[in-house]
Amino acid sequence: MTATTTRQSKKDRWDRHASRVTEPRESWGPSAQLAATDTDPTPPALLVEGVTKRFAVGRKKKPVTAISNVSLRLERGGIVGILGANGSGKSTLIRLMCGLLTLDEGRVEVFGHDIVRDELAVKRLINRVSVDAAFFKKLSPMENLLFAARLYGLDAGTARGDAVAILGRLGIAERRVNRPVEQMSRGMQQKVAIARALLTSPSLLLLDEPTTGLDPRSKLDVQAFIEEIRDDHDASIVLTTHDLDEAERLCGRITILADGKVVAEDSPDGLKRLVAERHGQEPTLHNVFMTYTGRSLDDDVEEDGSKDDE
Amino acid sequence: MTLVAHELKASYAFIERNFNLTRRYWGWEVAFLVYSVAGALSISLIGADQGSPTLLLTLMVGAIFWNYLSVVFSWIAETIAVERWEGTLEYTMMAPVRRWAQLLGSVSYAMVYGLIHTAVILVALILFFPQLEVANANPATVIAFMVLGSFSFVGIGMIAAILPLLYVERGAQMTFVLQSVLLLVSGVYYSIDVLPGWMQVLSHLSPATYVLEGVRAGLIEGIGVDALLGDVWPLLVMGAVLIPFGLWAFGKAERYAKRTGKLKRVG
Numbered sequence A: 001m002t003a004t005t006t007r008q009s010k011k012d013r014w015d016r017h018a019s020r021v022t023e024p025r026e027s028w029g030p031s032a033q034l035a036a037t038d039t040d041p042t043p044p045a046l047l048v049e050g051v052t053k054r055f056a057v058g059r060k061k062k063p064v065t066a067i068s069n070v071s072l073r074l075e076r077g078g079i080v081g082i083l084g085a086n087g088s089g090k091s092t093l094i095r096l097m098c099g100l101l102t103l104d105e106g107r108v109e110v111f112g113h114d115i116v117r118d119e120l121a122v123k124r125l126i127n128r129v130s131v132d133a134a135f136f137k138k139l140s141p142m143e144n145l146l147f148a149a150r151l152y153g154l155d156a157g158t159a160r161g162d163a164v165a166i167l168g169r170l171g172i173a174e175r176r177v178n179r180p181v182e183q184m185s186r187g188m189q190q191k192v193a194i195a196r197a198l199l200t201s202p203s204l205l206l207l208d209e210p211t212t213g214l215d216p217r218s219k220l221d222v223q224a225f226i227e228e229i230r231d232d233h234d235a236s237i238v239l240t241t242h243d244l245d246e247a248e249r250l251c252g253r254i255t256i257l258a259d260g261k262v263v264a265e266d267s268p269d270g271l272k273r274l275v276a277e278r279h280g281q282e283p284t285l286h287n288v289f290m291t292y293t294g295r296s297l298d299d300d301v302e303e304d305g306s307k308d309d310e
Numbered sequence B: 001m002t003l004v005a006h007e008l009k010a011s012y013a014f015i016e017r018n019f020n021l022t023r024r025y026w027g028w029e030v031a032f033l034v035y036s037v038a039g040a041l042s043i044s045l046i047g048a049d050q051g052s053p054t055l056l057l058t059l060m061v062g063a064i065f066w067n068y069l070s071v072v073f074s075w076i077a078e079t080i081a082v083e084r085w086e087g088t089l090e091y092t093m094m095a096p097v098r099r100w101a102q103l104l105g106s107v108s109y110a111m112v113y114g115l116i117h118t119a120v121i122l123v124a125l126i127l128f129f130p131q132l133e134v135a136n137a138n139p140a141t142v143i144a145f146m147v148l149g150s151f152s153f154v155g156i157g158m159i160a161a162i163l164p165l166l167y168v169e170r171g172a173q174m175t176f177v178l179q180s181v182l183l184l185v186s187g188v189y190y191s192i193d194v195l196p197g198w199m200q201v202l203s204h205l206s207p208a209t210y211v212l213e214g215v216r217a218g219l220i221e222g223i224g225v226d227a228l229l230g231d232v233w234p235l236l237v238m239g240a241v242l243i244p245f246g247l248w249a250f251g252k253a254e255r256y257a258k259r260t261g262k263l264k265r266v267g
Helices: A005-020 A030-036 A090-097 A119-125 A141-151 A154-168 A186-199 A216-233 A244-252 A268-279 A286-293 A298-303 B003-024 B024-050 B053-087 B088-093 B099-127 B139-165 B172-187 B199-201 B205-218 B223-261
Strands: A048-053 A064-074 A077-083 A105-110 A126-129 A204-208 A236-240 A253-258 A261-268
Touching: A005 A030, A005 A286, A005 B024, A048 A090, A064 A090, A064 A105, A064 A253, A064 A261, A064 A268, A077 A090, A077 A244, A077 A286, A090 A105, A090 A204, A090 A236, A119 A126, A119 A268, A126 A186, A141 A154, A141 A186, A154 A186, A186 A216, A216 A236, A236 A244, A244 A286, A253 A268, A253 A286, A261 A268, A261 A286, A261 B223, A268 A286, B003 B099, B024 B053, B024 B099, B053 B088, B053 B099, B053 B139, B053 B172, B053 B205, B099 B223, B139 B172, B139 B205, B139 B223, B172 B199, B172 B205
Parallel strands: A077 A236, A077 A253, A126 A204, A204 A236
Antiparallel strands: A048 A064, A048 A105, A253 A261
């Protein structure tokens, strides 16, 4: 087989994956559930209203409020960025959105489905990539991806082809897909994590610092891929990041969290305008971050040992 | 695709994943097998040393079937522990899979793995003790009690799986406490008659007690299942109670873990 044929074959597989993502889904899938939502004919991809989450830290101590009365709305096909210092509540908010934490107050809806009442329906619509690429490290990327595919009800044969196509698009050659994940670099593992999320064709993709720790080239690869998902695959995306250039490039709107509260929310240009008009500063996202979180991004990165946002 | 088919596909995902893990950790599997055979031989040799074929068979049955039950129990209990260790627990918990489907997959694999593992040990013991006379054995009774006992151990395994869910660092090790208590009170290597009275009450609450009595009666004395109904019905009741209770308890524990943020931790 020539190199050209191989490339064409990969492209075909990727295109087939792309078309599957945009086509109506099977009866249990997201489209069927979207159609079944009769409370709002055009619900947003994500609606977070007045969400509060507290954690007990000891019997005699007051609970810590990790998220306080947070609201945000993401329209279908959009990308909303969530910025904030370590400990501001970004990852906690993502966990609340995907049902890994219970809500103390407020509500979360995904395409009109309440995350508490319609838990399984919401789970079918979403997937998540976190900063830690968690896998069964002895298993290969293909074995890990097929496990995920089966959990989401995908046909194994189709998923196998799609996995190769998505991994290929992210720069992981087909010859690598059957070797243990533990033999891959951190960057490659993160790409496999992104492929795992994409394989299930989520309508809402939650990306929790997906490019943290990647080299510049890998970071650009992933950012281009996120744009491609948004533009071609009709996915709505929530992105948390410490990379302000990345946020500016990808996000239509940005929410800034500080101490679990929303302190600013607008488009990147709107936020920059705000900081220039109200605070007389140069209109950059860096200045926006410093102004609203009360600390510089450099301070934040220096403390970012655990990558833990609770 | 029907919901049941979707859930069964998800169950198969856990079977396939566990098989892949077994395959990839083949060195550990060989080591574990050697350890299990050596353990069963050591215990059985006590019977040989006493020159009593009945004692030898009694100890062999204890060693072999305790191995089976503890392997099944461990695989189920470690369903959560392994995910916690690899950091994949959150991904599995946010997948659109009902918990019974997840546990069904884990349980099915555990039972098949346990049977194969135990069969290898049995062959090793038969080769080591060629003088053993088992012509009188009733294999149907042995199989029936193994299957009946498995249901109860599945339920206990689900309850044990709660420990690594809630106790991040040492939850998996805490399941050993459950196993050791069952080992103590179930008459694995001795008659429960030698236990203090209060402990004998616990013996009658352990499914392993009835499994071992049934298997020994079938293997050593060749008794049929119909003559052992007194050991059958407690196993049926325990299986019927422990499996739904295990699922319910696991669901409660999962909700608690989601409320307190314990799913996040990698142990």
